[in-house]
Amino acid sequence: MTAPHRPEIRSVGPDQVxxxxxxxxxxxxxxxALVQGLDPSAQAARTSSPLAHGEFLLMPSEFEGYAGVKILTVAPGNPARGxxxxxxxxxxxxxxxLQPLALIDGVALTSIRTPAVSALAIDALAAPEARDLLVFGTGPQALHHVRAAAAVRHLERVGVVGRSEEKARRLVERLREEGFPAEAAGAERVAEADVVACCTSARTPLFDGAAVRDDAVVVAMGSHEPDARETDDALAARATVYVEDRATALREAGDVAMAVEHGALGAEDLVDVATMLGEERRPGPALxxxxxxGWQDLVTARALYENLPG
Structure with missing residues (x-):
């Protein structure tokens, strides 16, 4: 009897991603995927499994002929180990x-998936003439978010706000090397920015939400804990707040959960990203x-897999 054909499992490293x-x-x-009917609320939730020195994060999903799971480890002591x-x-x-097709570097995939979700929102909500981007953060996601915003809008000004002047300077230099008109900036520049990207590990608000322009778009991706937030109640009270999924946001997003707890935002007022794509921009700021x-990882992993040569 001939053994069944087992497809080659593609190994996809960071450079290939x-x-x-x-x-x-x-x-x-x-x-x-969203236009085709993918329903984020019907997708499996992220789960965490504690370990002696950190945790596993498991993010499964299934859609349109593919299934997948991202398995990440979070080891808080690792930075001290280099x-x-x-x-x-x-x-x-x-x-x-359910045959395995590919093993993909999870960190590299996330480094593209996360800013792509933000860019999708910027493309849907920011004015076509939006040119001014302010980024909070100096790490890899801050860099990728500048690139992502540039993929959907022509940037003429990029401000970088960082807790470390040295790290902000290095990111500005890196962005300038890539051709971006970047400069170090302060939090007060939210009053001028068309788009604000929050890409930090902050646990308390980064700026005064009352200063954000009425036509601005704020994307906040730095936290996924109910007691950590990058934006304040003042912004939540003024803005139309868009989330991937209402239940997930109320469970994991401190920017949302804390604003609801404080009465600045109603849970019923949250708008999901699928609705965002099918409606006109609402008055006031967008948060x-x-x-x-997991569905975002699956959709981007599928796009990557189908784009691999050979």
């Missing part, structure tokens, strides 16, 4: 046979709070 998953392609894949705090991989499967969901 960056080479074969352009930000614009990731944005388009996310938009297409190792990454977050490590892991994404496993992509055929949805019918887009994301925590990351």
């Amino acid at each position: 960056m080479a074969h998953l352009p930000l614009r392609a990731a944005v388009d894949a996310l938009r297409q 190792l990454p705090k977050i490590q892991g991989n994404y496993m992509l499967f055929d949805a019918q046979s 887009v709070k994301t925590v990351g969901m």
Whole structure:
């Protein structure tokens, strides 16, 4: 008897992720999945499993012929060891046979997926002439968010706000090397920015939400804990607040959960991203709070897999 054919499991490293998953392609894949009817509320929730020195994060999903799961480890002590705090991989499967198709570097995939979700929101909500971006944070996600915003809008000004002047200076230099008109900035520049991207590990608000322009878009992706937030009640009270999924946001997003707890925002007022794509921009600022969901990893992993050569 002939043994059944077992497809080769593709091993996709960080360089291949960056080479074969352009930000614009990731944005388009996310938009297409939502337009095709992917329902974030019907997707499995992220789960955490404690370990002696950290935790496992498991993020499964299934859609349109594919299934997958991202397995990450979070080791708080690793930076002191000179190792990454977050490590892991994404496993992509055929949805019918459940045969494994690819093992993808999970950190690299996340580094594209997360800003792609933000760029999808910027593209849907920011004015076509939006040119001024202010980024809070100096790490990899801050860099990727500048690239993501540039994939959907022509940037003429990029401000970088960081707790460390040295790290902010280094990011500004890196952005300038890539051709971006970047400069170090202070939090007060939220009063001028068309788009504000919050890409930090802050646990308390980064700026005064009352200063944000009425036509501005704020994307906040830095926290996924109910007691940590990058934006304040003043912004939540003024803004239309968009989330990936209402239940997930109320459970994991401090920017949302704390604003609801304080009475600045009603849970019933939250708007999901699928609705965001099908309606006109509402008056006032837009706050887009994301925590990351498994369906986003699956959709971007599928786009990457189908774009691999050979």
